[in-house]
Amino acid sequence: LRPQDNFGYDLPAVEAAMKKHEAIEADISSYQERIQVVVELALEMESEGYYDSRRIGAQRDNILRQWGLLTELLAARRARLEQNLALQKIFQEMVYMIDWMEEVQALLLSKDTGKHLLEVEDLLQKQALLEADVAAQSERVQALNAAALAFAEREELAARKGPGAARVQEKLRAVRLRWKKLEEATGLHQQRLQEALNLVQFNADTDDLVAWLQDAYRLVSSDDFGHDDYSTQALARKHRAVLEELEQHRGAVLALRRELGRLAPAQRQAVEVQIRVVEVEQLYGEVAEVAVLRRQWLQDALAVYRMFAEVHACEGWLDDKEQWLRRVEVPEELDEVEV
Structure with a gap:
């Protein structure tokens, strides 16, 4: 003893x-x-x-x-x-924490940021859960550090300067270093996922705009102007609706530049990204230009069909009068002519 x-x-x-x-x-x-x-x-x-x-x-x-x-x-x-038993429990807790932090950091170092919007959003949800777990473990790490410091600073350990104090300090430095790396990895992974989300959102918005503009171009470039006044008026109403939607999509086209500004520098400066924005803007301009022409063509067609209707009306009136004149009998007596 x-x-x-x-x-x-x-x-x-x-x-x-x-x-x-x-x-x-x-x-x-x-x-x-x-x-x-x-x-x-x-x-x-x-x-x-x-x-x-x-x-x-x-x-x-x-x-x-x-x-x-x-x-x-x-x-x-x-x-x-x-x-010594309490100290070994602290050591074991430190080992558990270091192992846990290494496992989490391995997940955070993953280069997988998703290939489409749903996948990236799923990864962001997992990242949020992981950050919540890290935040919950923060108090545990602080309590562990406090307990380790209490042992390291005790007069008995400081007076003897035995291996216990040195091991506590060594383990404590390892925990702090690993926790710092974990926080850095968490921030970097969150940044990578956010950048990936911005990029896939940009691509999704661009794809939607291109699809809608191509469909709109098909409508505004149609050579169907109707075959009479009624059908032309129906086409004109549809074309006005397309023009309204085209004006509504102007804001989405302009917003592409703002989305481009939120991308990471490497993503923003990529040639294919710059080309896509320019292509959308050019396509929107073409659709708007052709839409103006079609509106004018529909107006012209409507004017022609209305003129045709008036001509047909005049021809009908003339036919009626001609028939009436043909049926009129010229009297032989002057009194009858005056009547």
Whole structure:
């Protein structure tokens, strides 16, 4: 029971040493009643005036002194053992935290940022859950650091400057360094995912615009102007609706430049991205130009069909008058002519 710190260098070894110590305590405790009996017997013999009571008293005092020393050593050893056990638990917790941080960091170092919008959004949701887990572990890391510092700064460890203090400091530095790297990796991964989201959103918006503009171009470039006034008016109403939608999509076309500005420099400066924006703007301009021409052509066609309708009306009126004139009988008498 002399002061020794060789309790082992990991948690299972220290726990085994604690069990052995508890067995020693139980064994020593079983002698307490016997010690008490010996003391009481010595006192009784001393009170009865036994002839060698002085020697008996000296032996009694020696037994009590040895017993006191033994119990002090036992208590001191238990204190050191409990301290070492707590320290090993901190070490194990540090190892668990470092392993957990390495696993999380391996996930954060993944280059997979998704290939389409739904996949990127799914990765962002997973990233949010991962960040929440990291934030929840932050308090645990802070508590672990505080406990480790408390052990490292204790006067006993500082006075002896044994391997315990050095190991605590070493493990503490490892945890802090790993946590710092984890925070950096979390921020970088979040940035990569956000950049990927901006890019796929830009591509999706561009694809939608191109698809709509191509469909609109098909409508405004049609050579169907109707075959009469009614059908031409129907086509004109549809064309006005297309013009309204075209005006509404002007904002989306202009917004492409703003989305382009939110992209990462490498993405923004890519040739294919620049070309896509220019192509959309040119396509919108072509559709708008052809739409203006079609509106004019429909107006001209409507004017022609209205003129045809008036001509047909005039021809009908003339036919009616001609028929009436043919049916008119010219009277022979002057009075009848005047009537």
